[in-house]
Amino acid sequence: QKEVEQDPGPLSVPEGAIVSLNCTYSNSAFQYFMWYRQYSRKGPELLMYTYSSGNKEDGRFTAQVDKSSKYISLFIRDSQPSDSATYLCAMRKGTGGGNKLTFGTGTQLKVEL
Amino acid sequence: DTAVSQTPKYLVTQMGNDKSIKCEQNLGHDTMYWYKQDSKKFLKIMFSYNNKELIINETVPNRFSPKSPDKAHLNLHINSLELGDSAVYFCASSGDPVNEQFFGPGTRLTVL
Numbered sequence: 238q239k240e241v242e243q244d245p246g247p248l249s250v251p252e253g254a255i256v257s258l259n260c261t262y263s264n265s266a267f268q269y270f271m272w273y274r275q276y277s278r279k280g281p282e283l284l285m286y287t288y289s290s291g292n293k294e295d296g297r298f299t300a301q302v303d304k305s306s307k308y309i310s311l312f313i314r315d316s317q318p319s320d321s322a323t324y325l326c327a328m329r330k331g332t333g334g335g336n337k338l339t340f341g342t343g344t345q346l347k348v349e350l
Numbered sequence: 351d352t353a354v355s356q357t358p359k360y361l362v363t364q365m366g367n368d369k370s371i372k373c374e375q376n377l378g379h380d381t382m383y384w385y386k387q388d389s390k391k392f393l394k395i396m397f398s399y400n401n402k403e404l405i406i407n408e409t410v411p412n413r414f415s416p417k418s419p420d421k422a423h424l425n426l427h428i429n430s431l432e433l434g435d436s437a438v439y440f441c442a443s444s445g446d447p448v449n450e451q452f453f454g455p456g457t458r459l460t461v462l
Contacts, residue, residue: 282453
């Protein structure tokens with residue numbers, strides 16, 4: 238069993254929908270949680286970065302962390318075709334350890350017109 | 351003015367060959383990484399260097415050898431390539447251990 242689990246999709250939604258992407262993890266030592274977006278044939282780019290439990294909002298994107306359930310989510314409001322990409326959750330333990338990120342397998346999202 | 355660049359972008363080679371992938375970052379970062387992304391998009395760290403010093407060395411065959419001539423460059427040399435080495439290899443860098451990692455565009459390696 239992988240340390241971080243993520244439904245690979247694909248997930249197909251109509252333009253304007255609210256998208257919910259999720260990851261679960263097994264290692265309670267994870268403290269920093271990230272969402273990366275990866276367009277086809279490109280490198281991942283950081284979308285959201287949160288520390289410990291709670292919510293963080295940035296424009297149409299909201300990241301939620303529930304450490305008690307070992308569950309993180311990314312919500313995309315008013316989804317656009319340009320949001321079509323693979324979304325990777327990533328997490329790491331506290332400082333030290335060389336900033337090793339553990340990634341989920343990614344969820345492929347397609348937003349259709 | 352690309353932040354993290356990799357060469358080559360595509361690499362097609364025969365089994366048993368030796369090849370190198372180069373990475374350069376112009377962000378002034380101290381830490382650089384190599385990741386492997388398989389066909390199912392799973393991204394896994396291989397190595398990390400901080401100021402030319404190896405700090406992460408995951409369970410990677412010793413056919414893979416990273417080299418950091420200076421803190422702006424981290425190259426990956428692969429000996430005796432195998433079919434299972436086919437993947438996309440990403441280089442990344444970060445300013446310090448808690449900061450965002452910036453990824454390069456990837457090198458798509460195909461071993462025939």
